[in-house]
Amino acid sequence: MTGTVSLPKWENEQALYHTRSEATMQRMNWAHGVLEPAPEIRETARTLGQLDGIFQNASAWRAMDPGIVVYRVQAWCPLVEGVEGGLFWGTTLVEPGQVDSEYFMTHGHFHAKRDRTEYYATLEGEGALILMDESRKTWTEPMTRGSVHFIPPRIAHRVANCGSVPLRCVACWPSDAGHDYEAIRKSGFGAQLLNVNGEPKLVPSRT
Numbered sequence: 001m002t003g004t005v006s007l008p009k010w011e012n013e014q015a016l017y018h019t020r021s022e023a024t025m026q027r028m029n030w031a032h033g034v035l036e037p038a039p040e041i042r043e044t045a046r047t048l049g050q051l052d053g054i055f056q057n058a059s060a061w062r063a064m065d066p067g068i069v070v071y072r073v074q075a076w077c078p079l080v081e082g083v084e085g086g087l088f089w090g091t092t093l094v095e096p097g098q099v100d101s102e103y104f105m106t107h108g109h110f111h112a113k114r115d116r117t118e119y120y121a122t123l124e125g126e127g128a129l130i131l132m133d134e135s136r137k138t139w140t141e142p143m144t145r146g147s148v149h150f151i152p153p154r155i156a157h158r159v160a161n162c163g164s165v166p167l168r169c170v171a172c173w174p175s176d177a178g179h180d181y182e183a184i185r186k187s188g189f190g191a192q193l194l195n196v197n198g199e200p201k202l203v204p205s206r207t
């Protein structure tokens with residue numbers, strides 16, 4: 001017995017963590033998923049103008065105000081991005097709206113480390129989780145308050161709002177997952193979610 005006490009591993013690896021001691025606890029409103037502002041919470045907003053090439057009808061997209069906010073993300077990343085073994089937590093709010101008949105949606109991504117998975121859970125609104133495998137097979141899962149979704153490895157994902165109020169969901173993903181947006185910018189998803197006579201319908205993408 002040496003009498004020494006081993007520190008928990010995370011304290012030995014301070015450089016990998018954001019340093020404030022409060023960084024291991026945050027508060028979220030469970031009705032809306034809104035995280036209280038804190039230095040560790042990153043807030044981003046994506047406008048229509050930043051979603052070039054994402055919506056199918058490019059001329060309808062060009063005719064709209066590029067400053068319109070399509071979605072907002074709050075992400076709590078208590079570890080440095082890329083560290084293995086950690087988890088991140090975030091809320092996504094997708095505004096209601098359409099570009100021509102295509103619902104407002106997130107950019108979508110594969111995880112850079114393709115075998116990394118993720119959970120999504122819906123807090124408010126109506127929409128769809130759009131999923132695509134590496135062969136471009138695309139399908140959806142309905143998102144309504146209380147739905148919980150597991151995103152398997154090697155599956156690209158994006159969220160579309162098919163309703164008239166903001167769609168709010170929380171997500172939890174590995175800190176070393178990373179995001180590959182390039183693959184989506186280049187080839188998109190295999191199908192687009194369109195409003196067809198008032199109902200969401202997955203229609204194969206134009207190639």
Ligand code: S6P
Pocket residue numbers: 073090091092106107108109118157158159171173177179
């Ligand atoms: C992260 C997770 C979400 C998305 C967010 C925005 O792995 O899937 O937090 O980042 O929904 O979507 P995107 O495609 O712009 O990252």
Ligand code: ZN
Pocket residue numbers: 109111118157173
């Ligand atoms: Zn993800």
